[in-house]
Amino acid sequence: MNIGFFGSSLVSAYWNGAATYYRGIIRALDALGHRVTFYEPDAFDRHAHRDIPDPPWADVVVYPATDPAAVSRLVANAARKADVLVKASGVGVLDSLLEAAVLAYKRPRQTTIFWDVDAPATLARVRNDRRDPFRELIPLYDYVFTYGGGDPVVNGYEEFGARQCVPIYNAHDPETHYPVPAEGRFLADLTLLANRLPDREARIDEFFFRPARELGQQAFLLGGNGWADKPMPPNVRSLGHVYTADHNALNTSADFVLNVAREDMAQVGYSPATRVFEAAAAGACIITDAWKGIELFLEPGEEILVAHDGAEVAELLRTVPREKAQAIGEAARRRVLLDHTYGIRARQIESLLLRKTTSLLVGYA
Template sequence: MKTGLNIGFFGSSLVSAYWNGAATYYRGIIKALHALGHRVTFYEPDAFERQKHRDIPDPPWADVVVYPAEDPAAVSRLVENAARKADVLVKASGVGVLDNVLEAAVLAYKRAGQTTIFWDVDAPATLARIRQARKDPLGELIPHYDWIWTYGGGDAVVNAYRSLGARACVPIYNAVDPETHFPVLPEARLTADVSLLANRLPDREERIDEFFFRPAASLPNGTFLLGGNGWHDKPLPPNVRTLGHVYTADHNALFASSNLVLNVSRNDMATVGYSPATRVFEAAGVGACIITDAWDGIDFFFEPGHEILVAQDGDHVTELVRSTYPGRARDIGASARQRVLRDHTYTIRAHQIESLLVHQRDNVLLMGYA
């Protein structure tokens, strides 16, 4: 591409991962797009105490605009101003404040030749909400966006969006930034047999009870480490230690210090499949041995048994914890790292995005997604 694009991106937060699991996904994508010569302005609301819990300062590879989110008219004007200078306008799902205003304004202020994208970082939940509502505002807007991009979901999500009138829908999967997630030395304060990094959410807690807390109770001599928000009032087995919010600067050490790193999907993402969490790729980038709960499409990203361990239920997790000794864990982690560096980096994802924006529908038709 001879000239880089100006991209206006409305999302939850680029600078804070506090109650915001998509932060490192946004960072990886946008940093890689910047390296290809594109310019991104990221607009995020001052909400949910995220600015008080920043992980990073404003980065050199994006301009960050933090806006007060109480006034719908002011937010609409912000979109109007962003549209004046952008070649591409992106509205990500789950901003959490005035989402409906943003989704409508991106289309209302679209200029001739400008590309609009609805980027869904929680497609199963979004689609379920639209199906359940008699008249969901977003459902009516979907056919007017040039693109629907999703954080995962495979053909099931693509077909669902097409049935709602989407012009084109493409998954842009999670990946790893090797400059951010890489092997480090273990730290004694984070040593554990099993670690899990997950905020407490209603649609994941039951699965965490099964895949994490039940194995912990079954292995009283094992050490289990739990990072993430919301667990302070949860009754825990005595061998589970909680960390609270773990800033992204500590993620590498957390992943490197456990024999096994557990991934537990949310209900809807496990049901739909093809929705690997950001943490899976980040832990693989560190060279961690990952156990994931079972869902369709795992083998599209990693080879089970060689690059990742797959558990059907809590009993299976318990068995894997007992049988996966450090030597084997290191071998699986090394294989996972090789795989993500080969097939799942944000540089690869950025080239995919660039190709889509350049070739538009011709490229999508070749991929079979439109």
């Protein structure tokens, strides 16, 4: 199948946490024989901070997002070549135009997908604004795929008339995420990689900065954009943007790696971040904030540690021996290799798309 995919960016993870998710899914689809053309805007300074060159497993089309008519023509051209046309959420430029254009230029027997990498936020938006134009488009897409969210998100989309909503959970690519030797520049007792976002900052204050203040003799490392003007305890070192080529070393160089969900994803649950699987694949011992459904992905206490507040994070740092942390990290690595690879996710997607193609062919017979 030829797949046209409109997303934020495939080649840059700068202010774009979905990049490694897209890469894992698309590379695995290519391995199954499907070809993806990824359309991304030249926006938000992402292409000045590329992580990878154009990959051999996808065609990348970068377009200027300053001319709505030209973007509409681009969608029309993409639709002519694709068997499957995808609009991801959060492109960041002309999203409403893209959402409507993908449907407007749909050809017979073509499958359209809205791929939501932030379903809790999207659903909250359309619930709160009855005039949101996306409300009327939801039932017109053949599929809604989501980054996570489980039954709460599926039920939410079905309330708005989605034909079929399927979570395609995060995972890891074994050829990209794996243990490497520790590096001195990333040594820490606890490391967090997270961009500064309004709906996550309060939780990071609680789960990261609070234990840092309580444990002044331990070393805390913070990676991600937006933290330059944040007041920090002296034992916190801020790295700024960390390129994806350094993620394995970042994860293997810390005694513990922290995951902090955004507020809405924590409330909905069933939404493990990409970085959870990437850190697990590197053999890191992960401490995560508590959210419903963790046990469906990693076993608490055996493959991941769970904290309900910053005090519990501090207690884990005080009491869990390094040997136990290493054993938990190894158990997590074994689990994600078995159950949470992008190859597994791609086969799930392929099955759904082939089922849809078969039903369309029967309908036209």
